[in-house]
Amino acid sequence: MKRSCLLKICLFALALSLTAPAFGADDLDDGFDAAQQANAEYFDLYLAPGIEQQSLNRALNLPASDRILSGRGSSDELTGNIDALFLRVCSILDMRLYNYKGSIKVCRDFNQLRSIYERLFDKDLSGQKSFYVFSNNSIYISADSFKREILGHEIAHAIISHYFVVLPPVKVQEVLACYVEYQLRKGD
Numbered sequence: 648m649k650r651s652c653l654l655k656i657c658l659f660a661l662a663l664s665l666t667a668p669a670f671g672a673d674d675l676d677d678g679f680d681a682a683q684q685a686n687a688e689y690f691d692l693y694l695a696p697g698i699e700q701q702s703l704n705r706a707l708n709l710p711a712s713d714r715i716l717s718g719r720g721s722s723d724e725l726t727g728n729i730d731a732l733f734l735r736v737c738s739i740l741d742m743r744l745y746n747y748k749g750s751i752k753v754c755r756d757f758n759q760l761r762s763i764y765e766r767l768f769d770k771d772l773s774g775q776k777s778f779y780v781f782s783n784n785s786i787y788i789s790a791d792s793f794k795r796e797i798l799g800h801e802i803a804h805a806i807i808s809h810y811f812v813v814l815p816p817v818k819v820q821e822v823l824a825c826y827v828e829y830q831l832r833k834g835d
């Protein structure tokens with residue numbers, strides 16, 4: 648990676664860390680209890696009404712090379728491709744997790760995402776397209792931001808949060824997640 652790229656990632660991470668959600672939320676009622684659910688090996692998926700797995704799978708657009716390397720997924724199956732992306736992020740971070748299970752909650756749009764964030768943290772989302780909540784081990788993302796690099800960034804936060812016994816500083820976590828995002832974006 649060029650030094651200028653690394654510098655940009657670090658600056659981006661510092662900016663994000665100022666608005667990163669705290670690890671903990673007093674009220675975890677996110678309204679997803681009755682949402683449509685699908686199960687992958689590493690994640691339970693909750694989809695807001697009207698959101699279809701097939702359209703999310705097309706938006707994820709996971710490269711065939713990632714599916715082959717992970718030994719998971721197929722071109723038309725969202726859950727398998729989510730598992731393949733999880734394994735890809737583990738590989739990029741060189742952090743292997745066994746017995747991991749989290750949740751991915753897909754909002755219908757940015758307004759719902761922002762509303763949930765405000766309900767959980769009582770502050771504004773500040774333009775973030777997704778976020779991870781350690782307290783309920785859930786990734787929140789809006790359907791129109793459902794790209795592999797954005798989802799991969801949040802999966803990286805989930806992996807980092809479960810890999811270390813003592814968590815690295817928040818800014819270090821953000822740099823690592825941004826590195827994953829950069830690597831996934833390079834595949835375009």
Ligand SMILES: [Zn+2]
Nearest residue numbers: 663800821824
């Ligand atoms: Zn982040």
